[in-house]
Amino acid sequence: MSLPGFADVQAAATRLEGIALRTPLLENARVNAMLGGRLFIKAECLQRTGSFKLRGAYNFLSQMSEAQRRNGAVGWSSGNHAQGLAEAGRLLGVRTTIVMPADAPTLKVANTRASGAEIVLYDRVKDSREAIGQEISARTGATIVPPYDHPWILTGQGTVGIEIAEQAKAAGVVLDAVAAPCSGGGLSTGVALGVKGISPGTTVHAGEPAGFDDLARSLATGIKQKNDRLTGSICDALLAPTPGDITFPLAQKLLGPGLVVTDEEVLDAMELAFREFKLVVEPGGAVALAAALTGKLPVKGRAVAVVCSGGNVDHETFARALARRPQ
Amino acid sequence: MSLPGFADVQAAATRLEGIALRTPLLENARVNAMLGGRLFIKAECLQRTGSFKLRGAYNFLSQMSEAQRRNGAVGWSSGNHAQGLAEAGRLLGVRTTIVMPADAPTLKVANTRASGAEIVLYDRVKDSREAIGQEISARTGATIVPPYDHPWILTGQGTVGIEIAEQAKAAGVVLDAVAAPCSGGGLSTGVALGVKGISPGTTVHAGEPAGFDDLARSLATGIKQKNDRLTGSICDALLAPTPGDITFPLAQKLLGPGLVVTDEEVLDAMELAFREFKLVVEPGGAVALAAALTGKLPVKGRAVAVVCSGGNVDHETFARALARRPQ
Numbered sequence: 180m181s182l183p184g185f186a187d188v189q190a191a192a193t194r195l196e197g198i199a200l201r202t203p204l205l206e207n208a209r210v211n212a213m214l215g216g217r218l219f220i221k222a223e224c225l226q227r228t229g230s231f232k233l234r235g236a237y238n239f240l241s242q243m244s245e246a247q248r249r250n251g252a253v254g255w256s257s258g259n260h261a262q263g264l265a266e267a268g269r270l271l272g273v274r275t276t277i278v279m280p281a282d283a284p285t286l287k288v289a290n291t292r293a294s295g296a297e298i299v300l301y302d303r304v305k306d307s308r309e310a311i312g313q314e315i316s317a318r319t320g321a322t323i324v325p326p327y328d329h330p331w332i333l334t335g336q337g338t339v340g341i342e343i344a345e346q347a348k349a350a351g352v353v354l355d356a357v358a359a360p361c362s363g364g365g366l367s368t369g370v371a372l373g374v375k376g377i378s379p380g381t382t383v384h385a386g387e388p389a390g391f392d393d394l395a396r397s398l399a400t401g402i403k404q405k406n407d408r409l410t411g412s413i414c415d416a417l418l419a420p421t422p423g424d425i426t427f428p429l430a431q432k433l434l435g436p437g438l439v440v441t442d443e444e445v446l447d448a449m450e451l452a453f454r455e456f457k458l459v460v461e462p463g464g465a466v467a468l469a470a471a472l473t474g475k476l477p478v479k480g481r482a483v484a485v486v487c488s489g490g491n492v493d494h495e496t497f498a499r500a501l502a503r504r505p506q
Numbered sequence: 507m508s509l510p511g512f513a514d515v516q517a518a519a520t521r522l523e524g525i526a527l528r529t530p531l532l533e534n535a536r537v538n539a540m541l542g543g544r545l546f547i548k549a550e551c552l553q554r555t556g557s558f559k560l561r562g563a564y565n566f567l568s569q570m571s572e573a574q575r576r577n578g579a580v581g582w583s584s585g586n587h588a589q590g591l592a593e594a595g596r597l598l599g600v601r602t603t604i605v606m607p608a609d610a611p612t613l614k615v616a617n618t619r620a621s622g623a624e625i626v627l628y629d630r631v632k633d634s635r636e637a638i639g640q641e642i643s644a645r646t647g648a649t650i651v652p653p654y655d656h657p658w659i660l661t662g663q664g665t666v667g668i669e670i671a672e673q674a675k676a677a678g679v680v681l682d683a684v685a686a687p688c689s690g691g692g693l694s695t696g697v698a699l700g701v702k703g704i705s706p707g708t709t710v711h712a713g714e715p716a717g718f719d720d721l722a723r724s725l726a727t728g729i730k731q732k733n734d735r736l737t738g739s740i741c742d743a744l745l746a747p748t749p750g751d752i753t754f755p756l757a758q759k760l761l762g763p764g765l766v767v768t769d770e771e772v773l774d775a776m777e778l779a780f781r782e783f784k785l786v787v788e789p790g791g792a793v794a795l796a797a798a799l800t801g802k803l804p805v806k807g808r809a810v811a812v813v814c815s816g817g818n819v820d821h822e823t824f825a826r827a828l829a830r831r832p833q
Contacts, residue, residue: 350524460784
């Protein structure tokens with residue numbers, strides 16, 4: 180399979196017209212003064228379902244054949260992909276089945292069910308969600324919709340990159356760098372395709388939580404690396420163990436060095452997004468912003484855009500971010 | 507002075523192009539299902555300075571003569587008008603002086619100062635802010651920029667209404683009703699001018715906090731009413747004592763019955779905006795949303811848009827809203 184390109188992202192953008200919200204690119208004079216440059220936030224937390232995941236899922240489902248659509252779609256996720264896939268199914272009239280952990284937050288399960296998806300719960304310790312999903316697919320003919328490692332998924336997410344480049348251009352801004360959160364790499368590689376198709380000189384980076392920086396280490400060594408742990412970061416959306424088979428070669432081709440931030444830096448970024456941008460950003464959605472605020476992604480004297488990729492955060496975690504207000 | 511009309515709002519929209527952010531009109535499938543209709547949020551909390559107030563202030567300052575601009579501008583406000591006026595001055599190179607209460611939140615004073623405004627503090631008990639502002643104007647020649655009761659101010663705010671009507675039209679939606687928060691009536695009457703110029707059949711309402719419903723009572727009786735108290739609602743931005751001399755006749759001509767909500771209903775609306783729309787809305791910015799969620803502004807079987815007019819809320823108050831999560 181050849182790697183997807185900019186034209187595939189453009190085609191996805193056409194499919195998503197009137198479906199995905201064209202989220203705003205926000206700027207804040209005080210934050211700019213503090214950083215000594217121009218920082219833009221692509222507020223993808225405002226997207227339908229509270230994250231960018233609707234884009235890839237809708238782009239995937241809308242390319243399934245009529246026959247495939249009749250047999251439905253199946254996916255596994257405890258969070259944003261579940262909600263994005265379920266909502267894409269509702270919009271396109273495709274039955275969806277989502278395999279979710281039995282201990283997933285009640286609200287996320289309820290939200291996914293509210294989009295009309297059938298939920299199959301599994302035990303994180305005893306069961307394999309992939310095996311359950313594959314069994315459902317074999318039995319019902321439902322198409323498996325992977326969370327990131329598929330051209331239709333990552334080019335759908337890449338429409339975020341096209342929008343950033345177009346919005347910056349409309350504002351008369353030439354972006355030096357763009358950064359996006361990274362779990363399996365679907366968003367960051369897609370965004371790189373979209374941005375670089377319009378603005379080839381812009382560097383694109385993927386942000387990851389400390390301890391879950393498999394992509395940063397894979398890019399540095401040239402060989403796919405795995406994370407030591409499967410859980411243990413506040414960024415619950417960014418715990419994929421290793422880069423994908425499609426996303427990794429794309430990342431090697433398109434991305435600059437990885438950016439790695441701590442949980443504390445993520446909470447500080449969430450607090451700033453609350454205070455200055457009036458946005459609710461979830462931990463995993465705030466890693467690229469955290470990289471910009473800490474100087475790991477330099478903003479001084481430059482124009483930089485970061486994707487805030489989701490806002491599906493529970494009340495307790497958001498209260499922790501609020502508690503970090505500056506004195 | 508004749509009352510301003512739709513053409514004045516259109517002219518303001520031209521002045522604000524590339525200055526005010528065209529904030530998104532957001533919709534949420536789950537909230538729609540819950541209400542049995544379509545609810546749209548005009549997310550004006552994402553506006554530069556965290557509220558719609560930049561629109562009117564910029565529209566005012568940009569119409570001052572060269573000579574007036576050289577002498578600067580002066581206004582009084584403890585909150586959103588202060589920040590909007592200071593930022594408009596920064597953008598247009600007009601020196602601004604803002605008279606603020608000595609007990610105003612440190613953050614709001616700092617934010618206003620960060621835009622380059624000179625701050626004059628007054629004692630809420632002993633001093634009259636109007637007298638201080640008028641003295642500054644007389645001494646320096648600075649133009650007084652009123653918070654709401656002026657055609658240039660309310661037509662600037664009215665650009666929010668033009669955007670709502672245009673965004674709804676682009677989505678193929680005919681709005682039955684629009685509601686906006688109301689203090690002195692600049693936003694609500696401006697929005698009514700803007701909306702009705704494009705969609706004459708849409709009813710526009712003003713929302714107010716219980717106990718500070720001077721406009722609702724004035725509309726009901728046909729005579730300007732005053733609030734009994736000057737403080738005591740969580741909606742610190744909506745405490746103007748009585749409708750303006752220009753906004754009241756406009757309100758009589760353009761607005762439907764007033765909507766009145768309690769502080770508890772406002773906190774619940776802030777929690778829903780956090781959970782479903784990923785927006786930080788301040789108490790005064792959430793009254794129209796609260797009216798829609800409580801059924802005071804019916805959404806069932808209809809298409810309704812509410813303005814969430816600001817997001818300048820302190821951490822403690824937002825934590826109170828978070829604590830009201832549904833069980």
